[in-house]
Amino acid sequence: MSAPSSSLSPSELKSQLIDQARELGFESVGVVAVPVELRQDYFMRWLEKGMHAEMRWMANNPERRAYPQQLMPEARSIIVCGLNYYQPELERRGRIAKYALGKDYHKIIYKKLKRLCAWLRDQGGQNRPYVDTGPLLEKPIAEQAGIGWQGKNTVILNPTEGQWLFLGNILTTLELPADQPPANRCGSCTRCIDVCPTQAIVAPYELDARKCISYLTIEHPGPIPMEFREAIGDHLFGCDDCLDVCPWNRWAGESRETKLAARPYPDLREMLDWEDEHFHTTFEGTPIRRLKLPRWLRNICVVLGNTGTLEDLPALQKTAQHADPMVAEHAEWAITRIQQRLSHENSP
Ligand code: SF4
Ligand code: SF4
Structure with a gap:
C-alpha cells in the first residue's frame, strides 16, 4: 500500500x-x-x-x-x-x-x-x-x-x-475504499429502445453503432447509407433521443460548467456555402471541429432533405456542384426529397 x-x-x-x-x-x-x-x-x-x-x-x-x-x-x-x-x-x-x-x-x-x-x-x-x-x-x-x-x-x-x-x-497508487456497483433499476422500462429512430438498440444493453445516429453523423466517414437518411430527421450532429425519454433523466439540472453552454451558429443554408476556414474558425475548440467540413455539409444536406423548404433549394442546387462527390450526392438527395415533399403537399 x-x-x-x-x-x-x-x-x-x-x-x-x-x-x-x-x-x-x-x-x-x-x-x-x-x-x-x-x-x-x-x-x-x-x-x-x-x-x-x-x-x-x-x-x-x-x-x-x-x-x-x-x-x-x-x-x-x-x-x-x-x-x-x-x-x-x-x-x-x-x-x-x-x-x-x-x-x-x-x-x-x-x-x-x-x-x-x-x-x-x-x-x-x-x-x-x-x-x-x-x-x-x-x-x-x-x-x-x-x-x-x-x-x-x-x-x-x-x-x-x-x-x-x-x-x-x-x-x-493510493489505496482508497472501494464503492459497490449499484443495482440496475431499468426494470421493465423500454422507452429508450422504443424511441430510437433507427432501431439501433437491437436488444437491451446492446447498441449497434452501425445503425446509431450518433455514429452515422459523427464517426462514419463516408456517405450516410440511404436506409438511415430519413430516420435521421433533423439530427445534425449526434442524437440524444434515447436519453431524452429516459425517466431518470427528467430531474437533471443544468450543468454548472459554463464552458459547455450552447453556442449559436448561422443557419444551415448559410453554412452550406462555407469553405474550410469558416468551418474551422467557427468550431475551434468544440467537438464539432473534428468532423471536418465535408461531413458537416453531408449532415446539413440530410437535415435539409428531411426538413427543408422551397427556400433552401437554391443553396442545395449550388451544393450539388460541390467538388466533393459525397457532398454533391447528399445535396442531390436533399433536393429530390424536398421536391417530393412539396409535390405531395401541393397534390389535391
Ligand atoms: S443515440 Fe439515437 S440513434 Fe443512437 S441508440 Fe440512442 S436513440 Fe438510437
Ligand atoms: S429509458 Fe432509461 S430507465 Fe428506461 S430502459 Fe432505457 S435507460 Fe433504462
Missing part, C-alpha cells in the same frame, strides 16, 4: 478526495480497487458482431481493456469522476447532441483531473488521468465505482444525475 505523505487514513483520504472533486465541479465520484478484472464478454461479443462499425481503434488490444492495471501496474485504485453536462438546446434548425453544444469536454475534464492529480500527489500518490484517451472500459469501470448502472441504451445512469454525465478516470 502506498503510504500517504499526509497522516490521513484511506477513508479520510477518500472523503477529502470527494470534497476536492466536488469543488472542481464533479457531481459524482467513485472508486474501484485494482487489480480488477472487468467483465469483457459482452464487449468481446459486441466486437465480434462488428457493432463497433468503422471505429477500429476500439478493437485494438481488447484483452488489455479487461485489466486496467496493465496500463499502470503499480495502481491500487481507479477514481471515477462524473460531471453533469446537461444544457438546453437553442432554437435552431438542426439538432446538436447536448454534449457537443459548447466547448470540447476533453480539455475541460482533463484539466480538472490534472488538478485532482496534483492534490493526490500531495497525498503521496502517483496518478494517471484519462478522458476517453486510454484503452479503458469506461462504462464497466463507472458501474464498478458505483457511479451508476448501465441503462438499456448502454449509457451509465446515475440515480440522481441521470445519464448526462461526462466521465473521467484517474489511476492512482
Whole structure:
C-alpha cells in the first residue's frame, strides 16, 4: 500500500478526495480497487458482431481493456469522476447532441483531473488521468465505482444525475475504499429502445453503432447509407433521443460548467456555402471541429432533405456542384426529397 505523505487514513483520504472533486465541479465520484478484472464478454461479443462499425481503434488490444492495471501496474485504485453536462438546446434548425453544444469536454475534464492529480500527489500518490484517451472500459469501470448502472441504451445512469454525465478516470497508487456497483433499476422500462429512430438498440444493453445516429453523423466517414437518411430527421450532429425519454433523466439540472453552454451558429443554408476556414474558425475548440467540413455539409444536406423548404433549394442546387462527390450526392438527395415533399403537399 502506498503510504500517504499526509497522516490521513484511506477513508479520510477518500472523503477529502470527494470534497476536492466536488469543488472542481464533479457531481459524482467513485472508486474501484485494482487489480480488477472487468467483465469483457459482452464487449468481446459486441466486437465480434462488428457493432463497433468503422471505429477500429476500439478493437485494438481488447484483452488489455479487461485489466486496467496493465496500463499502470503499480495502481491500487481507479477514481471515477462524473460531471453533469446537461444544457438546453437553442432554437435552431438542426439538432446538436447536448454534449457537443459548447466547448470540447476533453480539455475541460482533463484539466480538472490534472488538478485532482496534483492534490493526490500531495497525498503521496502517483496518478494517471484519462478522458476517453486510454484503452479503458469506461462504462464497466463507472458501474464498478458505483457511479451508476448501465441503462438499456448502454449509457451509465446515475440515480440522481441521470445519464448526462461526462466521465473521467484517474489511476492512482493510493489505496482508497472501494464503492459497490449499484443495482440496475431499468426494470421493465423500454422507452429508450422504443424511441430510437433507427432501431439501433437491437436488444437491451446492446447498441449497434452501425445503425446509431450518433455514429452515422459523427464517426462514419463516408456517405450516410440511404436506409438511415430519413430516420435521421433533423439530427445534425449526434442524437440524444434515447436519453431524452429516459425517466431518470427528467430531474437533471443544468450543468454548472459554463464552458459547455450552447453556442449559436448561422443557419444551415448559410453554412452550406462555407469553405474550410469558416468551418474551422467557427468550431475551434468544440467537438464539432473534428468532423471536418465535408461531413458537416453531408449532415446539413440530410437535415435539409428531411426538413427543408422551397427556400433552401437554391443553396442545395449550388451544393450539388460541390467538388466533393459525397457532398454533391447528399445535396442531390436533399433536393429530390424536398421536391417530393412539396409535390405531395401541393397534390389535391
Ligand atoms: S443515440 Fe439515437 S440513434 Fe443512437 S441508440 Fe440512442 S436513440 Fe438510437
Ligand atoms: S429509458 Fe428506461 S430502459 Fe432505457 S435507460 Fe432509461 S430507465 Fe433504462
